Amino acid sequence: KNQVEQSPQSLIILEGKNCTLQCNYTVSPFSNLRWYKQDTGRGPVSLTIMTFSENTKSNGRYTATLDADTKQSSLHITASQLSDSASYICVVRAQTGFQKLVFGTGTRLLVSP
Amino acid sequence: SQTIHQWPATLVQPVGSPLSLECTVEGTSNPNLYWYRQAAGRGLQLLFYSVGIGQISSEVPQNLSASRPQDRQFILSSKKLLLSDSGFYLCAWARTEGPQHFGDGTRLSIL
Numbered sequence: 001k002n003q004v005e006q007s008p009q010s011l012i013i014l015e016g017k018n019c020t021l022q023c024n025y026t027v028s029p030f031s032n033l034r035w036y037k038q039d040t041g042r043g044p045v046s047l048t049i050m051t052f053s054e055n056t057k058s059n060g061r062y063t064a065t066l067d068a069d070t071k072q073s074s075l076h077i078t079a080s081q082l083s084d085s086a087s088y089i090c091v092v093r094a095q096t097g098f099q100k101l102v103f104g105t106g107t108r109l110l111v112s113p
Numbered sequence: 114s115q116t117i118h119q120w121p122a123t124l125v126q127p128v129g130s131p132l133s134l135e136c137t138v139e140g141t142s143n144p145n146l147y148w149y150r151q152a153a154g155r156g157l158q159l160l161f162y163s164v165g166i167g168q169i170s171s172e173v174p175q176n177l178s179a180s181r182p183q184d185r186q187f188i189l190s191s192k193k194l195l196l197s198d199s200g201f202y203l204c205a206w207a208r209t210e211g212p213q214h215f216g217d218g219t220r221l222s223i224l
Contacts (some may be wrong), residue, residue: 002154034212043203043215044157089156093210101213103156 002027004092004104013111017080021107023073031093031100035064035075038087038106047075047088054082081110115140119204119216123193127224132177132191134219136204144206146187147213151201163187197213199223 004025012018024035032051036044050058050066052074057064061084063076077084090104116139126132138144145164149157161171161179169179176195180188196210201220205213 031210036213041220043205043218044213045215046212049212069163091213100155102160103158105154 002092002094002102004090004102006040006088006090006104006107007025007049009106010108011064012112013080014037015080015082015111017019018076018078018100019080021075021077022073023092023104023108025071025073025090025091025092025102025104027071027102028096030068030094031095033073034091035062035073035095036089036090036091040086055089076094077109079106081109082113085109115206116190117204117216119202121219121221122206123220123222124216125222125224126194129193130196132189132194132221134189134202134204134221136187136189136216138206141185141186141206145160145209146181147153147205148177149205150185151218153186156206157203160189163219170210171222192217194221194223 007022031050034049035047037047038044047062048057048064061078066073083097087106087108089106092102094100119136146207147162148160151157161169163169163181166181177191201218203218204216207213
């Protein structure tokens with residue numbers, strides 16, 4: 001069964017600190033992996049996409065990594081800001097199947113002043 | 114630029130009442146359109162998707178239906194709502210392999 005698991009479920013950090021969010025998946029055959037940011041009461045917004053051949057990709061203070069062998073991805077946030085408070089959702093696209101996009105349950109991040 | 118609109122933002126309905134949620138997309142043509150439900154503590158569940166006018170796909174048995182009367186309009190409906198239909202409903206559009214662009218969602222509460 002295709003699944004995406006994220007950890008931690010929730011996280012509180014002080015403003016200015018770094019943090020790393022984890023995503024493990026069992027989706028096969030793998031197509032790509034995206035990280036989305038979802039502000040409270042809003043729809044998710046794509047941050048970055050990782051394909052099979054990519055190991056690291058950055059988008060400003062966000063850096064995503066992918067290890068296709070171990071089926072793990074991480075999202076590292078550098079120098080956190082209050083506006084980073086949101087849920088971060090890992091989404092893996094399968095090559096086949098009705099629901100090709102398999103969504104993780106997200107990590108809820110709170111950046112405290 | 115492309116935009117996606119969903120309404121209403123919140124809705125409170127009694128059990129057994131009908132439902133109609135509307136989603137429209139601007140700035141693009143022939144998008145793939147999606148309806149998702151997001152339950153607390155769970156990942157998004159795909160309810161329906163559409164690759165063109167009148168074309169609706171779903172593999173999840175449910176109390177809901179979807180229609181696409183126009184290229185950039187996607188409607189989620191129910192004839193009789195159940196308590197279990199409560200949740201956060203998200204509409205999205207995408208190109209085949211591109212990112213999902215989500216609306217701001219409708220929070221549906223069934224009483």
